[in-house]
Amino acid sequence: xxxxxxxxxxxxxxxxxxxxxxxxxxxxxxxxxxxxxxxxxxxxxxxxxxxxxxxxxxxxxxxxxxxxxxxxxxxxxxxxxxxxxxxxxxxxxxxxxxxxxxxxxxxxxxxxxxxxxxxxxxxxxxxxxxxxxxx
Numbered sequence: 001x002x003x004x005x006x007x008x009x010x011x012x013x014x015x016x017x018x019x020x021x022x023x024x025x026x027x028x029x030x031x032x033x034x035x036x037x038x039x040x041x042x043x044x045x046x047x048x049x050x051x052x053x054x055x056x057x058x059x060x061x062x063x064x065x066x067x068x069x070x071x072x073x074x075x076x077x078x079x080x081x082x083x084x085x086x087x088x089x090x091x092x093x094x095x096x097x098x099x100x101x102x103x104x105x106x107x108x109x110x111x112x113x114x115x116x117x118x119x120x121x122x123x124x125x126x127x128x129x130x131x132x133x134x135x
Contacts, residue, residue, distance in 0.1 A: 029061045030079055032108035036115035038069035038094035044116045044133035045090055051114050051131055052083040064104035070095035075102060094120040 033055060035041075035048060056063055063083045065076040069092040076086060096113075105111055112129045113122065122130050 027060070029058075029109040030104075030107060031055070031058070031061050031063045031110045031112060032102065032105045033063055033065050033083060033112045033114065034073075034096075034099050034105070035065065035067045035076075035085065035088070036069070036094060036096075036113065036119050037067040037088050037090050038092055038119055039090055040094055040116055040119040041090040041133075043118075043135045047133045048085060048114060051133060052085060055112060055114075055131070056081070056083045064102070064108065066099075066102055066104070068095070068098055069093065073098040073101070075104065078104060096120050096122070096125065099125065 033052070035052075041048070052065075062079040062081055064079045065083050065085065066073055067076055067085070067088045068074065069090070071092040076088065077084060099105070099113070110129065111125075111127065112131060113125060114131045114133065115122065116133050116135075122128070
């Protein structure tokens, strides 16, 4: 019985060590998230924090967050482990004209737009993941 116990300990140590080394070798991915903060988002704005929580649950990722509407777009924060929208509120008509103007968007491995169906046309956003919030 003692040799079996020793074998199990050695087996667990070897494969446990392999798991630690393999997970430490994974690279961190960068995700750029743009939140539509225009008037059409007012009806679903209460759902934005939950959507951001779902996005930032990804392992081995860091997130940059921007928001915008027709009055301009601004970076809320650069890359960090969690998304924090702060005190942004929906205002002004919709426009995604400045969505690709951020250096963080160009550097990101993935780009995500959080919007609603009643907002701007998203067909020009190639290679973006669109998160549609519905009322």
